[in-house]
Amino acid sequence: MKRITGLLVAMSLLAGAxxxxxxxxxxxxxxxxxxxxxxxxKWFDEYHKKYGNVQINYQSIGSGGGIKQVTEGTVDFxxxxxxxxxxxxxxxxxxxxxxxxxxxxxxxxxxPTYNVPGVSGELNFTPExxxxxxxxxxxxxxxxxxxxxxxxxxxxxxxxxxxxxxDGSGTSYIxxxxxxxxxxxWKNKVGKGTSVNWPVGLGGKGNEGxxxxxxxxxxxxxxxxxxYAIQNNMPYGRVKNSSGAFIKADLASVTAAAAxxxxxxxxxxxxxxxxxxxKTAYPICSFTWLLIPExxxxxxxxxxxxxxxxxxxxxxxxxxxxxxxxxxxxEVVAKEKLALARVQ
Amino acid sequence: xxxxLRWRKFVSSFMLTMTGVCxxxxxxxxxxxxxxxxxxxxxxINWSFFxxxxxPVGETGGGMANAIVGxxxxxxxxxxxxxxxxxxxxxxxxxxxxxxxxxxxxYSADLxxxxxxxVIGIFAYSLAVLPFKxxxxxxxxxxxxxxMIPITLxxxxxxxxxxxxxxxxxxxxLGASKWKTIATVIVPAAYRGILxxxxxxxxxxxxETAPLLFTAFGNRFWSPGWNQPTASxxxxxxxxxxxxxxxxHRQAWAAGLVLLGLILIINILARAILARGVxxxxx
Amino acid sequence: xxxxxxxxxxxxxxxxxxxFIRKFREGDEIARMITFLFAASVVLVTIxxxxxxxxxxxxxxxxxxxxxxxxxxxxxxFDQFGAxxxxxxxxxxxxxxxxxxxxxxxxxxxxxxxxxxxxxxxILEFFIDLLAAVPSVIYGLLGVFxxxxxxxxxxxxxxxxxxGFLPLFQGPAYGVGFLTAGVVLAIMVIPYIISVxxxxxxxxPRDQREAxxxxxxxxxxxxxxxxxxxxxxGIMGSIxxxxxxxxxxxxxxxxxxxxxxxxxxxxFSPGYSIxxxxxxxxxxxxxxxxxxxxxxxxxxxxLLTFILNGLARLLIVITSQRGSEMGQA
Numbered sequence: 001m002k003r004i005t006g007l008l009v010a011m012s013l014l015a016g017a018x019x020x021x022x023x024x025x026x027x028x029x030x031x032x033x034x035x036x037x038x039x040x041x042k043w044f045d046e047y048h049k050k051y052g053n054v055q056i057n058y059q060s061i062g063s064g065g066g067i068k069q070v071t072e073g074t075v076d077f078x079x080x081x082x083x084x085x086x087x088x089x090x091x092x093x094x095x096x097x098x099x100x101x102x103x104x105x106x107x108x109x110x111x112p113t114y115n116v117p118g119v120s121g122e123l124n125f126t127p128e129x130x131x132x133x134x135x136x137x138x139x140x141x142x143x144x145x146x147x148x149x150x151x152x153x154x155x156x157x158x159x160x161x162x163x164x165x166x167d168g169s170g171t172s173y174i175x176x177x178x179x180x181x182x183x184x185x186w187k188n189k190v191g192k193g194t195s196v197n198w199p200v201g202l203g204g205k206g207n208e209g210x211x212x213x214x215x216x217x218x219x220x221x222x223x224x225x226x227x228y229a230i231q232n233n234m235p236y237g238r239v240k241n242s243s244g245a246f247i248k249a250d251l252a253s254v255t256a257a258a259a260x261x262x263x264x265x266x267x268x269x270x271x272x273x274x275x276x277x278x279k280t281a282y283p284i285c286s287f288t289w290l291l292i293p294e295x296x297x298x299x300x301x302x303x304x305x306x307x308x309x310x311x312x313x314x315x316x317x318x319x320x321x322x323x324x325x326x327x328x329x330x331e332v333v334a335k336e337k338l339a340l341a342r343v344q
Numbered sequence: 345x346x347x348x349l350r351w352r353k354f355v356s357s358f359m360l361t362m363t364g365v366c367x368x369x370x371x372x373x374x375x376x377x378x379x380x381x382x383x384x385x386x387x388x389i390n391w392s393f394f395x396x397x398x399x400p401v402g403e404t405g406g407g408m409a410n411a412i413v414g415x416x417x418x419x420x421x422x423x424x425x426x427x428x429x430x431x432x433x434x435x436x437x438x439x440x441x442x443x444x445x446x447x448x449x450x451y452s453a454d455l456x457x458x459x460x461x462x463v464i465g466i467f468a469y470s471l472a473v474l475p476f477k478x479x480x481x482x483x484x485x486x487x488x489x490x491x492m493i494p495i496t497l498x499x500x501x502x503x504x505x506x507x508x509x510x511x512x513x514x515x516x517x518l519g520a521s522k523w524k525t526i527a528t529v530i531v532p533a534a535y536r537g538i539l540x541x542x543x544x545x546x547x548x549x550x551x552e553t554a555p556l557l558f559t560a561f562g563n564r565f566w567s568p569g570w571n572q573p574t575a576s577x578x579x580x581x582x583x584x585x586x587x588x589x590x591x592x593h594r595q596a597w598a599a600g601l602v603l604l605g606l607i608l609i610i611n612i613l614a615r616a617i618l619a620r621g622v623x624x625x626x627x
Numbered sequence: 628x629x630x631x632x633x634x635x636x637x638x639x640x641x642x643x644x645x646x647f648i649r650k651f652r653e654g655d656e657i658a659r660m661i662t663f664l665f666a667a668s669v670v671l672v673t674i675x676x677x678x679x680x681x682x683x684x685x686x687x688x689x690x691x692x693x694x695x696x697x698x699x700x701x702x703x704x705f706d707q708f709g710a711x712x713x714x715x716x717x718x719x720x721x722x723x724x725x726x727x728x729x730x731x732x733x734x735x736x737x738x739x740x741x742x743x744x745x746x747x748x749x750i751l752e753f754f755i756d757l758l759a760a761v762p763s764v765i766y767g768l769l770g771v772f773x774x775x776x777x778x779x780x781x782x783x784x785x786x787x788x789x790x791g792f793l794p795l796f797q798g799p800a801y802g803v804g805f806l807t808a809g810v811v812l813a814i815m816v817i818p819y820i821i822s823v824x825x826x827x828x829x830x831x832p833r834d835q836r837e838a839x840x841x842x843x844x845x846x847x848x849x850x851x852x853x854x855x856x857x858x859x860x861g862i863m864g865s866i867x868x869x870x871x872x873x874x875x876x877x878x879x880x881x882x883x884x885x886x887x888x889x890x891x892x893x894x895f896s897p898g899y900s901i902x903x904x905x906x907x908x909x910x911x912x913x914x915x916x917x918x919x920x921x922x923x924x925x926x927x928x929x930l931l932t933f934i935l936n937g938l939a940r941l942l943i944v945i946t947s948q949r950g951s952e953m954g955q956a
Contacts, residue, residue: 024568029479031561031910038401041564045400048565057573059562064911071913073477088913159799166886168703168911195911197702202801202897203886205907208587215588216775217801231402232588323402356847360742366734367743370817371751374758377769429665436662449666452673458936459676460875462902463925466909467676470683493669523658551762554877554902558910578764582878585768593772600765611760615753 025052026300031059032066032079033170034206035108035225036288039325040079043316047308054304060206064168064194070291071095076301078291081108082173082194083270092293101343102269102289103309103336106317107258107326109249109285110174111236113229114221115214116141117156123237124149124246127283130239131183133160133221135190136200141219149246156219163213163222166203168194174286175223178274223284226250227324241283242275253282254326261287262329269336287328295344302343309340378604385601388594398564398575404591408599410566414481414574415550415603418560421485421570422492422549427542429489430496437497438504439526450498457494464490465555473559479573484560488549495545503537504530536617543614547607553578577603677929684923686916695923701888701904703912708920710927712888716805716898717928720880721873723809723894724816729866731813732820733855736862739821740828741850752825759818767882770811775802775883778810783895798893803885806894811879816869823868827861827946828854861946867939871932877902901928 037060044056061069063080070078071092083102084092092100112125129145132138138145142155165172176192190196204210204222211228214220226249229236238246247253257276265271275283290309296302313336317327328336392407399406433453437446468487473479507530515525531538560574562583567574581599584592687695687708698709735755739748779802786796831854839849855862885897886907901924912918 027565027568027572029561029573041400044564055565055568057563057565059564059573061910064913066911068911068913072474074473074479091913161799161801166907168908168913191704193704195703195908197700197704198887201887202803203899203907205586205881205886208583208589211588212586213803217779219799227402228588234588352845352848356845359847359851360738363734363738363742366731367738367751367821369731370735370758370821371754373814373817374754374761377758377761377765380769380773381765429668432662433666433669436659436666440659440662441666445666449670452670454936454940455933456669456673456676458871458875458932460877460902460925460928460932462875462877462905463676463680463929466683466905466922466925467679469909470679471675490672493672497669522655524654526658547760551760551764553762553764554906557906578762578878581764581768582882585764585771586882596768600768604761604765607760607762608757611757615756 025055026304028054028056028077028301028304029059029075030056030066030077030079030290031061031069031075032291033063033081033288034060034208035063035081035169035171035174036079036106036325037207038227038231039106039108039320039323042319042323043308043312046316046319047311050311051307054308056304056308060208062165062167062194062206063170063173066170066291067194068168070100070293076296077293077305079105079289080194080291081170081286081288082177083289084291096293096295098294100291100293101339103292103339104269104287104289104328104332105312106320106328107254107285107287109226109254109282110171110178110223111226111229111249111284112221112239113211113214113224113234113236115218115234117158117218118154120235121153122235122248123153124240125237126240127179127182131179131186134162134164134179134199134201135183135185136162149240158219161217161220162198162201163204163210163217163220164198164201165195165206165210167205169206170194170286170288171207171223171225172196174274174284177272177286178284181275230324239283241279241281242277243279243281245279247280247282249282249285251321251324251326253280254285255329257281257283257285258287258326258329262331265332265335267335267339269332269339285326292343294342306340306343310337313337381597381601381604384594384597385599388598389601393595393598397566402589406595408575408577408580408595410563411575411577411580411599412602414560414563414567415577417481417567417570417574418484418488418556418576419546419550421481422488423542423546425486425489426492426496426545426549430493430541430545431500431538433493433497434500434504435526435531437501439522439530450501453494453497456490457498460554461491461552462554462557465558468555469558476571478571479559479561481560481567481570481572481574484556484574484576485570487555487559488552491549491552491555492545495548496541499541499544500534500538503534503541506537507533536620540614540618543610543617547610547614550607550610551578551603553582680922680926680929684919684926687920687923690916695920696927699888699890703914703917706914706916708916710901710920710924712890713899713901713904713924714927715890716808716884716888717874717900717902717931719805719894719898720808720812720884720900721870723806724812724873725866725870727810727813728817728820728869732817732865732869733824733862735817736821736824736828737850737855739825741846741854748825752822755818755821759822761815763815763876763878766811766815766879770807770879770883774807774811778802778804778807787895794892795894798891798895800895801885801897803883804895804897805884805891808880808884808898808900809894811883812873812876815876815879816873819869819872820865823865823943824858824862827858827865827943830861830947831857858946860942864939864942864946867935867942871935871939874935875902875928875932876900877906881906901925 040058063082066078066080069075126149140157142157173194180187180192204213207224207228210222211224214222238248241247256278257273261271261273313333320327395409396407397410464487468483472483472486511529515529556576556579563573563575577599581596584596695710699711700707700709779800783800790796835853836849839853880900881903887897888899905921
């Protein structure tokens with residue numbers, strides 16, 4: 001018995017030593033948004049295949065988590081689909097003595113997805129309907145606000161099970177940003193943010209958790225990033241945009257929404273494109289950003305991150321459309337390449 | 345037989361049968377859990393589960409090789425922290441201490457034992473993550489090690505105390521100093537019980553998830569060294585189970601089977617060791 | 628704490644220090660000091676933990692004071708934090724779990740202690756101890772894929788139909804919620820109730836049972852009216868232990884409770900528990916007040932489990948003492 005124990009201990013110590021002494025790749029840690037997680041995990045996987053000595057470990061804990069952890073300094077970069085507000089930027093500056101920069105990576109869309117028995121196709125949603133459902137005012141699927149936009153579809157009289165995010169989420173930020181623009185009621189009662197006081201609904205953790213809940217709960221209704229609905233074969237609806245047309249989220253409609261912002265992109269890249277003007281624009285979409293500190297004490301890490309961003313702006317963009325994320329407009333890419341020089 | 349007696353006898357048989365039903369239900373739940381896990385996990389386990397890294401989100405395939413190794417590293421660290429402190433502290437309590445000091449130490453150990461694992465996670469985060477600006481295997485190992493301490497301490501103390509006085513006194517009578525007595529007579533006599541205690545503590549922390557959420561964090565790749573975040577089986581199960589991807593569900597079952605299998609084997613092993621009795625080794 | 632040595636200590640002015648030096652040379656003092664350090668470290672770590680929890684929650688303690696415990700708003704945007712929904716959820720789920728687990732657990736313990744032949748009892752106890760070793764996340768896994776659909780498709784609608792007049796069983800059947808969390812927790816705590824209750828029941832001296840039977844009681848009456856009351860405090864102790872475990876459970880609960888800070892009379896409603904909200908929001912709590920409010924919740928949970936654990940051990944000790952006292956009579 002003693003010998004076996006001793007042997008086990010020796011083996012594990014050897015294994016441990018082996019792992020420690022093995023050729024250590026440069027390990028970079030990032031955390032944040034679940035919105036672009038499928039894109040990022042693909043990118044980091046590919047980048048690692050290309051540059052085997054760099055390992056970028058990204059954990060999707062939600063945009064709120066990304067902002068928090070990069071401010072604390074426990075991760076090297078963050079990611080968020082809700083840009084950091086002025087207070088958060090100041091907090092970072094105060095803590096570190098230098099600032100943090102936003103780098104848009106792709107464009108994505110929040111889509112309304114649902115699990116309604118008997119309905120497998122696309123439903124149309126007006127801004128009033130969405131706001132009413134999430135405020136708890138519209139409680140049944142066959143409410144006139146919903147039925148009115150969906151002539152010919154048999155909607156059951158079941159209660160709507162609203163699903164939202166339980167964690168601090170950029171996806172929520174995009175959704176509530178849109179609702180604040182289209183509904184004064186929402187703006188005054190709830191407001192916009194990564195973590196709001198939801199009037200009704202169940203909470204799911206991450207885009208993954210919300211998609212999981214909706215998939216398993218009949219009569220549910222919630223919002224996820226487009227790719228999550230596609231990858232999980234979940235039906236999603238059209239939303240009425242500011243021009244009055246019911247638009248389905250896809251590469252064309254998201255790119256159309258970003259067209260205006262591309263020309264007027266502010267220097268810090270923080271911009272909201274919800275409810276964008278344009279006949280074909282999808283109203284609930286957004287850029288998503290990497291949050292990269294201005295200064296790095298570790299030169300190797302800095303160069304690796306800058307190298308990744310350069311790759312992302314060129315080769316990486318070619319992977320976006322396969323996962324239903326829209327590429328960055330050319331003007332934005334050009335501006336970002338210039339901004340990258342600010343990372344010291 | 346009076347009708348009252350007949351009624352009482354009926355009640356008696358009925359209630360006692362009900363208690364049997366309760367026992368059967370309780371055990372049935374265990375077998376159901378095991379069976380379900382074996383079925384779903386067993387059909388999902390394949391070679392790539394043990395050898396591959398996680399695939400990009402949404403793609404099928406990939407495995408949990410890094411999580412298995414990560415859990416191994418975390419548990420190794422936990423043992424390195426928990427076992428010495430628990431073991432040597434128990435020696436102090438059993439052999440050297442006065443009753444008031446012993447009371448304080450035991451009380452603290454019981455307190456620590458009762459702390460919910462999520463709170464241990466908060467503690468380890470403020471101790472080992474924030475100051476170093478790093479999620480790491482070390483922080484995760486620290487959190488798990490803290491949880492191992494009280495279990496190891498209390499059980500080891502009991503087994504040390506259970507060693508018969510005659511052994512102690514015999515050694516002393518032969519001129520051995522106290523520490524020599526402890527090292528060469530008492531500890532070997534209690535060896536089986538101590539090993540059992542360590543194994544049970546090990547099994548207990550092997551399945552802990554909450555304290556790892558903000559210490560070891562997570563990693564899609566291999567975690568180099570001890571200073572980087574690492575994947576672990578319990579956290580992967582959690583992440584995959586609440587996600588919508590079918591393939592992730594499949595992998596969560598497989599991981600659940602592996603984890604539970606490991607824990608049950610350790611438990612059974614520990615009990616088997618103890619059942620052979622706390623004996624004085626022949627030398 | 629004199630160590631016996633075989634040499635007779637000689638009298639003289641330096642007798643005491645010579646014995647110390649002798650002990651030191653023999654390594655005893657070193658051994659004592661080293662082991663003392665390790666034992667002391669346990670105390671230090673515990674004190675440090677409580678200290679960190681206390682210091683880490685200063686902001687909300689000063690800002691909200693006792694209001695923290697009676698406010699039900701949890702709004703990170705407007706910096707309003709109240710613990711009530713989480714305390715409510717923690718207590719309700721623990722309560723439901725006990726209501727389910729205690730009768731089942733005590734019943735099973737009675738069976739194992741009084742009725743089953745020793746061999747059967749030991750084998751079943753072995754399996755029940757294994758149940759206690761199953762980690763929380765695996766219960767969560769089973770909760771998500773088995774219990775939730777079961778609840779949503781069959782049990783909740785069934786309860787609604789039969790007992791829907793009670794506010795407890797009203798509202799839509801989501802599948803997740805207080806009831807589901809309570810059921811999963813019940814499965815988790817049953818082994819604790821069974822194994823501790825079985826032990827205290829076994830420690831009740833034989834003459835108690837035999838006296839009752841001699842007086843004409845049926846088997847059940849002797850068990851229920853004599854043995855169980857005798858072991859009452861120990862059984863209460865096991866319930867407290869189970870309660871303490873249920874209160875601190877994190878993973879299984881957060882996977883099935885719905886993660887919504889709601890206070891509702893209905894058991895079908897989604898809710899939140901202290902441990903679950905900490906697990907979900909800790910890594911993303913931006914702003915000191917938010918983070919420290921979560922830490923204060925951790926402190927509350929710690930205090931709750933601390934008190935319960937203390938009570939539990941006290942009760943168990945009292946019963947076993949009574950048992951041995953009476954046994955010697």
